[in-house]
Amino acid sequence: MDHAAPLIGRADEVRKVIRYLLQPDVRLLTLTGPGGIGKSRLVEAAADAIAGAFADGAHVVDLASVGDPTFVLPAIAQVLGQHESAAAPALEHLSMLLHDLRLLLVLDNFEQVLDAAALIAALVAACPTLKVLVASRSPLRVECEREFAIPPLGLPDPSAAPAIDTLAAVPSVALFINRAQAVLPEWRLTHSNAAVISQLCLRLDGLPLAIELAAGRMKILSEHDILRRVVDRLDVLAGSARDRPDRHRSLRAAMDWSHDLLSGQGQVLFRRLAVFAGGWTLAAAEIVCACDGIAEDDVLDLLAELVDGSLVSVDPSGGGARRYRLLETIRQYAVEKLDLSGEAGILRQRHATYFQSIALQVDVALSKTGTPDNRSAIAEVGPERDNLRQALQWSVDQAQAEHAARLGGVLWQVLEQAVVRHPQPTKAIGTSALTARELEVAALVARGFSNQAVADELVIGRRTAETHVERILNKLGFDSRTQIGVWAAERGLLNAPAD
Amino acid sequence: MQSVKIAIRRVAPLMILDLDGAVTGSADEALRTAYANASAEAARDVLLNFGGVDHMDSTGISVIIALLTEARQRQQRLMITGLSAHYRKIFDFMGLAQYAPVFESEEAALAWITQHH
Numbered sequence: 001m002d003h004a005a006p007l008i009g010r011a012d013e014v015r016k017v018i019r020y021l022l023q024p025d026v027r028l029l030t031l032t033g034p035g036g037i038g039k040s041r042l043v044e045a046a047a048d049a050i051a052g053a054f055a056d057g058a059h060v061v062d063l064a065s066v067g068d069p070t071f072v073l074p075a076i077a078q079v080l081g082q083h084e085s086a087a088a089p090a091l092e093h094l095s096m097l098l099h100d101l102r103l104l105l106v107l108d109n110f111e112q113v114l115d116a117a118a119l120i121a122a123l124v125a126a127c128p129t130l131k132v133l134v135a136s137r138s139p140l141r142v143e144c145e146r147e148f149a150i151p152p153l154g155l156p157d158p159s160a161a162p163a164i165d166t167l168a169a170v171p172s173v174a175l176f177i178n179r180a181q182a183v184l185p186e187w188r189l190t191h192s193n194a195a196v197i198s199q200l201c202l203r204l205d206g207l208p209l210a211i212e213l214a215a216g217r218m219k220i221l222s223e224h225d226i227l228r229r230v231v232d233r234l235d236v237l238a239g240s241a242r243d244r245p246d247r248h249r250s251l252r253a254a255m256d257w258s259h260d261l262l263s264g265q266g267q268v269l270f271r272r273l274a275v276f277a278g279g280w281t282l283a284a285a286e287i288v289c290a291c292d293g294i295a296e297d298d299v300l301d302l303l304a305e306l307v308d309g310s311l312v313s314v315d316p317s318g319g320g321a322r323r324y325r326l327l328e329t330i331r332q333y334a335v336e337k338l339d340l341s342g343e344a345g346i347l348r349q350r351h352a353t354y355f356q357s358i359a360l361q362v363d364v365a366l367s368k369t370g371t372p373d374n375r376s377a378i379a380e381v382g383p384e385r386d387n388l389r390q391a392l393q394w395s396v397d398q399a400q401a402e403h404a405a406r407l408g409g410v411l412w413q414v415l416e417q418a419v420v421r422h423p424q425p426t427k428a429i430g431t432s433a434l435t436a437r438e439l440e441v442a443a444l445v446a447r448g449f450s451n452q453a454v455a456d457e458l459v460i461g462r463r464t465a466e467t468h469v470e471r472i473l474n475k476l477g478f479d480s481r482t483q484i485g486v487w488a489a490e491r492g493l494l495n496a497p498a499d
Numbered sequence: 500m501q502s503v504k505i506a507i508r509r510v511a512p513l514m515i516l517d518l519d520g521a522v523t524g525s526a527d528e529a530l531r532t533a534y535a536n537a538s539a540e541a542a543r544d545v546l547l548n549f550g551g552v553d554h555m556d557s558t559g560i561s562v563i564i565a566l567l568t569e570a571r572q573r574q575q576r577l578m579i580t581g582l583s584a585h586y587r588k589i590f591d592f593m594g595l596a597q598y599a600p601v602f603e604s605e606e607a608a609l610a611w612i613t614q615h616h
Contacts, residue, residue: 068591070591071591071592074588074591074592090584090588093584389592389593389594392564392593392594393594393597395568396564396567396568396571396595396598399568399569399571399572400568401564401565401568401569401572402565404564404565404568405561405562405564405565405568406561407564408557408560408561408563408564408593408595409557409558409560409561409564410557411593412556412557412560412561412589412593413557415589415592415593416557416589
């Protein structure tokens, strides 16, 4: 899906979400709905629209690649640019950090980590000005939660034959038109195709992802052909998956026939791309996926075929090599295909081998510069964090100790640097985070006092002074005394008398 | 930073390696020697106690990962305790806790091992 494309047909829902979030008693709002209903797009749009109402902004945490509930708070801390406290548990540390901030925390793909719901509820309870917006297939089922079930896009009335302009304004039809014209600019909604498009939107239950997949095929199929294929596929699914809700069948049908339309090689590449975690670059796809039926030179064209078919999205964030990814709902479908193909084992091996070689290159680059803290070499592989973790686990499983050790070393630096690069929220921590004694110590540290000098000045033991400094570092999320100095100076603590 | 010092003690059925100081790449030989000595005592389960560790870097985690990978290969079990909250989270984030169980305390590790023996 093209996440840079405008959000179509959701103006009402965005307004409702904003209205909810502005209510003082709404602290945790969960947008629920099945895969393909457009939860991620809606929370992104709502967060963008309302960010200005929060003095400390809106921060989006995508939990798609976070499979373990215990990783949720670390993932939040990382997006906020925070080191976790060495002394305090993650919840306590985050609560302290967010306590005085007017901030909107957006948690996407929460259904993967529902067991972390109580932690989020505790965070909301501890931070009076924090609001949390969640996108999840299921509600968190905690007391402070307000749920907003995202409806399907508005559908045309099957019993009416409205004017073309009226039909074009119906949200599901508007989305179809927008996405169809993205691949076929000259295409128009007309009297001759209006009934087919209406029928298509109805059969796809107004599910945005299903409609986008269908419209993406307008380049190669007529609207009649698309409708016929969708209906055929729905008939098959109606027979084989009676226990699934209609909307699940609609999405499955759209994915099935969209997949069936791919070339043979396109289908192979599609399933092989499921081996990546957190996206991939063209270079990675060329090396990992080019084997047994796909040549390295074929990968670019096949990837373009998948992008054209709306099965692969191009990451719009820019910077460095362009990255591609499968929307989570589509990735789960691709994983199924990969597991059924019998290729999963060899693809995981190829994936690990590729990232082992990337880790080796980083290692060599670091050793050449002689600086173990080379930021640029590490920053370049930063986006590959999830792939590196997956390769590390594969290497440990396969008893490849040398590769595992190297991958672990690189991943460690990636995780450390990801924190260092975005230190902005720390600045917002007020003096209330420290005790009176810690403020005294911070002021002395800012004036260049050593731990011994602090101890002498305050008539306390050296070990006690060290403990105070350690606690200040932890509470403020800093890793150096210099940062304490800057923080203290910004708050006028340097002017306070030392005694 | 003080380079790592390692003391070995037996608390049946565990062998415990108490680490003190900084865990960096230079800890490789000391850790391997200590681990080999602990293994020589016929212990299947070795507990690394990070309680005295004040610093660990990327080369240090590489040493630990190599050690735990080799231990798994030899059907031995490496366990961890004493990690600070920060290192614990990075350890978890790297997915390593599934290979080397992490415990809040030595007692918790002993209770677990007794149950699983």
